[in-house]
Amino acid sequence: MSAVAANADSSTPLMQISGVTKRFGGLVALNNVSFALMPGEIIGLIGPNGAGKTTLVNVITGMQRADSGEIFFQRVPIHRLPAYQIARRGIGRTFQIVQPFPRMTVLENVAAGAMFAGKANSVSAAKDRAAECLEFVGLSAVSSLPAAQLTLPGRKRLELAKGLATNPSLLILDEVNAGLNATEIDGALDLIRAIAARGITILLIEHLMKVVMRASSRIIVLHQGALIANGLPADVIRDPQVVEAYLGADYAGHPGAVA
Numbered sequence: 001m002s003a004v005a006a007n008a009d010s011s012t013p014l015m016q017i018s019g020v021t022k023r024f025g026g027l028v029a030l031n032n033v034s035f036a037l038m039p040g041e042i043i044g045l046i047g048p049n050g051a052g053k054t055t056l057v058n059v060i061t062g063m064q065r066a067d068s069g070e071i072f073f074q075r076v077p078i079h080r081l082p083a084y085q086i087a088r089r090g091i092g093r094t095f096q097i098v099q100p101f102p103r104m105t106v107l108e109n110v111a112a113g114a115m116f117a118g119k120a121n122s123v124s125a126a127k128d129r130a131a132e133c134l135e136f137v138g139l140s141a142v143s144s145l146p147a148a149q150l151t152l153p154g155r156k157r158l159e160l161a162k163g164l165a166t167n168p169s170l171l172i173l174d175e176v177n178a179g180l181n182a183t184e185i186d187g188a189l190d191l192i193r194a195i196a197a198r199g200i201t202i203l204l205i206e207h208l209m210k211v212v213m214r215a216s217s218r219i220i221v222l223h224q225g226a227l228i229a230n231g232l233p234a235d236v237i238r239d240p241q242v243v244e245a246y247l248g249a250d251y252a253g254h255p256g257a258v259a
Contacts, residue, residue, distance in 0.1 A: 012075075014039045014170060014201050015060075020069030020079075022055055022225075029055040030066070031225040037170065042192065042202045044216035044233070046209075048246050051222040053205050054096075057172050061093050062086040074169070087117035092168030094159040096175040096205075102148035106139055106158060107131065109147050113165035126165075133161040137191060153184045160191060171195060172203045177211055189215055209247070213237070221246065 013036035022030040030052045037043060045053055058064040060071060062083035071079040078086050092113075100109045110130035111123070120126035134140050137157040142150065150158060156176055163171050173192065177185045185208070192215055196202050206212050212219060212233070219236040221229040223245040229236045236242055 012039075013037060013072075014074065016070075016072045017060070018070045018072075020056070020059060020066045020071065022052075022059055022064065022066050028225050030059065033069070033222070033225075033227050035220055035227060035230050037201055037203065039169075039201055040196065040199060041218060042196050042204060042216050044212040044219040045203055045205045045222070046207070046212055046219060046246065047222035050224075051246075052225040053222055054174070055225075056222065057093065057174060057203075057205065060086075061091055061172065084117065087166055088119060090167065090169035091172070092117070092163040092166040092170070093172040094163045094174055094176055096178060098152075098155040098159050100147035100150075100155060100158055100162075103146055105144050106147050106150065107134065107143040109158060110134060110161045110165045113162045114167075117166040119167060129165055129167075130161070133164045136164065136194075137161045152179050153187075156180065156184075156188065157191070160195075164195070168200060170201045170203065172205070174205045175207065176204075177206065177208055185211060209237075 015037040018034050020030055020033045021028065033056065047053055055064065059066045062081055066079055069079065070077060073089060073091060078089060107127060107130050110133050111126040114120040114129040115123065115126040120129055131140070131143065134143050137160050139154065139157050139161060142154065147158060160176065177188050180188060189211065192202060192204065204212070204215060216233055218231065219229070219233050220227065221236060221242050228241045228245060229239045237247060
């Protein structure tokens with residue numbers, strides 16, 4: 001697995017986002033958003049529906065281009081690069097709606113990511129990388145099955161393996177726990193922590209506050225395209241703007257419910 005270099009300066013941001021704005025006609029989806037991601041962090045990204053979370057991820061990964069602002073990754077500007085070049089620089093992502101190639105095997109799905117974004121130099125090397133990622137997420141036993149035969153928890157783990165196969169330094173996880181039961185969520189959290197333990201920075205988009213509070217070292221909150229909070233979980237959930245825009249007074253009054 002890829003990892004941030006052992007001698008990397010942990011005080012230098014892995015990614016710096018400065019003044020990013022994105023409009024769709026008259027709608028301002030992102031409004032002058034700025035923050036940094038530090039090496040080795042697990043950062044929760046939360047906010048109500050329509051807050052701009054997915055748009056932000058799409059801009060970071062090159063699927064959409066910001067109208068203004070800059071994004072630096074490992075000190076290199078990436079905000080004008082196409083998506084495939086950004087992926088090859090070390091930014092991986094999963095998708096909330098899991099759509100594997102259904103007729104390809106589980107192994108082939110992951111190998112595709114290793115081949116086209118993970119810089120594998122041969123089909124054999126891509127399959128070796130895929131096998132390593134599948135073992136890591138616990139899918140080795142079903143590697144030869146068509147992806148269409150996986151259960152929802154299996155497809156979620158496949159999505160994680162595909163993201164890891166791109167050899168990322170930053171992995172963006174979009175609602176990886178959606179649709180899972182409590183036991184499956186616990187397993188997903190263990191995987192997220194194990195990924196971070198390998199030196200991979202994680203940006204976690206999540207609606208389940210229990211998950212966000214358990215996993216994140218820092219939380220960023222978007223509301224109506226603007227960043228309204230950025231800080232430690234215990235501080236963010238008590239921020240009046242966050243309470244009003246997203247959490248509600250009942251939640252903020254009982255933070256122990258997410259422990």
